[in-house]
Amino acid sequence: xxxxxxxxxxxxxxxxxxxxxxxxxxxxxxxxxxxxxxxxxxxxxxxxxxxxxxxxxxxxxxxxxxxxxxxxxxxxxxxxxxxxxxxxxxxxxxxxxxxxxxxxxxxxxxxxxxxxxxxxxxxxxxxxxxxxxxxxxxxxxxxxxxxxxxxxxxxxxxxxxxxxxxxxxxxxxxxxxxxxxxxxxxxxxxxxxxxxxxxxxxxxxxxxxxxxxxxxxxxxxxxxxxxxxxxxxxxxxxxxxxxxxxxxxxxxxxxxxxxxxxxxxxxxxxxxxxxxxxxxxxxxxxxxxxxxxxxxxxxxxxxxxxxxxxxxxxxxxxxxxxxxxxxxxxxxxxxxxxxxxxxxxxxxxxxxxxxxxxxxxxxxxxxxxxxxxxxxxxxxxxxxxxxxxxxxxxxxxxxxxxxxxxxxxxxxxxxxxxxxxxxxx
Amino acid sequence: xxxxxxxxxxxxxxxxxxxxxxxxxxxxxxxxxxxxxxxxxxxxxxxxxxxxxxxxxxxxxxxxxxxxxxxxxxxxxxxxxxxxxxxxxxxxxxxxxxxxxxxxxxxxxxxxxxxxxxxxxxxxxxxxxxxxxxxxxxxxxxxxxxxxxxxxxxxxxxxxxxxxxxxx
Numbered sequence: 001x002x003x004x005x006x007x008x009x010x011x012x013x014x015x016x017x018x019x020x021x022x023x024x025x026x027x028x029x030x031x032x033x034x035x036x037x038x039x040x041x042x043x044x045x046x047x048x049x050x051x052x053x054x055x056x057x058x059x060x061x062x063x064x065x066x067x068x069x070x071x072x073x074x075x076x077x078x079x080x081x082x083x084x085x086x087x088x089x090x091x092x093x094x095x096x097x098x099x100x101x102x103x104x105x106x107x108x109x110x111x112x113x114x115x116x117x118x119x120x121x122x123x124x125x126x127x128x129x130x131x132x133x134x135x136x137x138x139x140x141x142x143x144x145x146x147x148x149x150x151x152x153x154x155x156x157x158x159x160x161x162x163x164x165x166x167x168x169x170x171x172x173x174x175x176x177x178x179x180x181x182x183x184x185x186x187x188x189x190x191x192x193x194x195x196x197x198x199x200x201x202x203x204x205x206x207x208x209x210x211x212x213x214x215x216x217x218x219x220x221x222x223x224x225x226x227x228x229x230x231x232x233x234x235x236x237x238x239x240x241x242x243x244x245x246x247x248x249x250x251x252x253x254x255x256x257x258x259x260x261x262x263x264x265x266x267x268x269x270x271x272x273x274x275x276x277x278x279x280x281x282x283x284x285x286x287x288x289x290x291x292x293x294x295x296x297x298x299x300x301x302x303x304x305x306x307x308x309x310x311x312x313x314x315x316x317x318x319x320x321x322x323x324x325x326x327x328x329x330x331x332x333x334x335x336x337x338x339x340x341x342x343x344x345x346x347x348x349x350x351x352x353x354x355x356x357x358x359x360x361x362x363x364x365x366x367x368x369x370x371x372x373x374x375x376x377x378x379x380x381x382x383x384x385x386x387x388x389x390x391x392x393x394x395x396x397x398x399x400x401x402x403x404x405x406x407x408x409x410x411x412x413x414x415x416x417x418x419x420x421x422x423x424x425x
Numbered sequence: 426x427x428x429x430x431x432x433x434x435x436x437x438x439x440x441x442x443x444x445x446x447x448x449x450x451x452x453x454x455x456x457x458x459x460x461x462x463x464x465x466x467x468x469x470x471x472x473x474x475x476x477x478x479x480x481x482x483x484x485x486x487x488x489x490x491x492x493x494x495x496x497x498x499x500x501x502x503x504x505x506x507x508x509x510x511x512x513x514x515x516x517x518x519x520x521x522x523x524x525x526x527x528x529x530x531x532x533x534x535x536x537x538x539x540x541x542x543x544x545x546x547x548x549x550x551x552x553x554x555x556x557x558x559x560x561x562x563x564x565x566x567x568x569x570x571x572x573x574x575x576x577x578x579x580x581x582x583x584x585x586x587x588x589x590x591x592x593x
Contacts, residue, residue, distance in 0.1 A: 030591075078452040078453060127492075393465070
């Protein structure tokens with residue numbers, strides 16, 4: 001406010017700092033990029049495009065990360081050859097590289113690279129996740145990432161912002177996944193197209209970093225360019241613990257200009273699922289309770305973090321996955337996997353009958369590690385339930401929180417977490 | 426520039442998983458090979474029947490979902506040059522122009538054209554005309570630099586020519 005003499009949203013503030021003058025929504029800016037990322041579904045095309053540019057080297061290898069997460073360990077010889085291309089590119093250019101088993105690109109960015117105030121461009125739509133750390137992070141195509149890798153720049157339209165107020169702390173069995181699905185239901189699949197979402201209020205202040213990342217990860221499912229949480233005390237402590245670095249608060253100004261404001265509050269919020277075949281097709285768990293499931297998947301960049309696995313283990317401890325149901329659990333990163341091992345989470349999950357996949361995206365992208373059969377039903381903690389998403393256009397995908405997923409794995413039908421677990425919380 | 430072609434019509438929220446299923450994209454960078462699977466889940470014979478110069482007309486939020494640039498690139502590989510929709514998802518819109526496909530937002534287009542009819546897009550005048558019915562609609566003009574990117578044949582030739590991103 002002091003510097004620019006006008007109240008700014010998170011998006012306006014970060015972009016203003018970046019370009020060195022006050023900018024407001026609607027303006028198109030050319031900006032330096034602080035970090036770029038691509039994975040095995042998008043990096044090969046980015047590399048091919050890069051070679052068409054008349055540059056020999058990437059602009060700065062320390063600002064570029066390539067990750068093999070979408071189809072690793074490789075399910076075929078063709079995929080292996082694409083992975084080889086990536087390793088060769090990394091050898092030549094010296095950029096950061098995370099090979100098979102390191103984790104999902106977005107989780108790695110959270111653990112090691114993203115900082116508040118950064119401009120982050122990822123060749124993946126869920127790059128919007130990193131707004132939870134106060135970064136202007138957004139998904140683009142392979143070509144734009146290739147150009148960013150060559151010149152260190154991109155163009156952006158400063159987005160309008162929708163303010164999403166969560167005024168009260170979430171209580172069991174609610175999770176930030178339920179909040180995300182409520183928001184998407186209210187806004188629709190394109191309700192925030194070209195815009196930013198800002199999640200604010202007491203409910204966000206009390207939310208862990210893991211929960212916030214779930215929320216911002218889902219922003220693109222309403223079409224948003226990025227989903228922000230204020231970079232506050234919780235975020236500051238997270239960065240101190242995770243990276244040993246101290247960053248100042250980064251918050252929207254009071255009286256910033258929002259194009260719309262919505263409130264997600266009890267008692268109008270309850271555990272929900274997105275039913276086939278769109279993410280904005282959201283129903284209360286009680287409306288779909290009893291639908292049989294063949295597979296339950298807990299993982300992904302949306303819900304594959306320690307808190308998510310912990311919730312699942314709490315519900316599954318001492319119980320068994322229903323006969324005939326496959327429960328697949330996939331930690332989002334090696335770091336998460338190790339932590340879950342040390343805390344006994346993995347043991348509880350295995351004892352209940354769960355299958356543990358190696359860190360990565362797994363069946364969410366439909367290439368391996370849990371492809372569905374014809375007419376099969378999967379309840380997943382991932383972010384998309386589009387036709388064919390999990391490898392079979394004849395299958396049906398329901399999306400829900402880890403709590404609903406774990407409860408449903410025990411019962412073999414879509415189940416409210418309160419049916420199988422009583423919490424004092 | 427005038428582009429005329431036979432129309433393929435789609436509804437709202439056509440996502441990039443429907444345009445090209447994710448499971449194929451890890452196998453190859455050959456867009457002609459990938460293009461065989463375009464719209465496979467909803468129109469299994471699309472790739473076989475689509476002809477060079479055909480035009481896609483769609484509803485709201487065309488291209489939502491994944492950032493995969495393979496989506497516009499397979500459509501280009503099939504000979505499509507223009508998509509006219511009520512609206513586009515943001516990433517697809519950028520990817521289309523960057524791939525050298527014209528993505529035009531045109532309110533009312535869904536109701537103005539039926540599958541198989543001929544649409545004529547006159548870029549300089551900013552209009553799309555249903556040749557069969559004589560209905561003319563005005564589309565949202567592209568920002569100048571995006572039109573330049575399209576005219577150069579995509580983002581790579583544009584960046585090569587300008588030695589970077591130059592927007593005034």
